[in-house]
Amino acid sequence: MNTKTTIQIRRAVITDLDAMCDLSDQINAQHHAAAPKIFVQKTNRELDRQFWHGTFENPAACALLACDGEQVLGFITMSWNENTTIPFLYRRRICRIGTIVVSDAHQKRGIGKLLMDGATNWAREHDAVEIRLEVFDFNRNAMDFYTAQGYGVQSHIMSKSLE
Known part of the structure; x- marks a missing residue:
């Protein structure tokens, strides 16, 4: 018997907030451990x-979920903006990825690519x-994933602690 599941990508709605928060807790714990x-x-x-919730109120933003039936396996947020104020940059509409997370239990199954x-x-x-995104230097797995998706380095964000 074939028990293959089909992952569906759909737009998130308000009732998905708890599932998004659960996944956000997971990625936040990973990021806290590294930085x-x-x-x-917590x-x-x-x-x-x-x-x-702000994602749902912004007409230039969206959250997509990866679902197996009713189970939320991951999500991605994105928004677009367009330069209208900096005179030395072209006026181009840019999509920015805010967050992408796939549950630990469902990684390496192509969900992130979907x-x-x-x-x-x-x-x-x-x-x-x-499309642009920011990834922390400690997150080598994510960098490898983005590179495999065709992303390349456009700029570097550098910081210096004053503490």
Whole structure:
């Protein structure tokens, strides 16, 4: 008997907030372990809900979910913006990936690629000419994943602690 599941990518809705917060807790814990001076150890659930809720209120933003039936396996957030103020930059619509996370139990199954493909489609539907994202230097697995998806380094964000 074939028990193969089909992963569906769909737009998130308000009732998905708890599932998004659960996955956000997972990725936040991973980021806190790698960069405890940047990421808090545990976040306030209500503040998380408010943060992710903002995705639903912004007409230039979207959250997509990867689902197996009713089970949420991952999500991606993105938004677009267009330069209208900096005179030495072209006016181009850019899609920015905010967060992408796949549950630990479902990694290495192509779900991240499906989410990135969904984000690419959304960006094209909104006339974006480019997709950008930021990844922390400690997250080598993510960098390898993005490179495999065709992303390359465009700039570097550098920091210096003053503490």
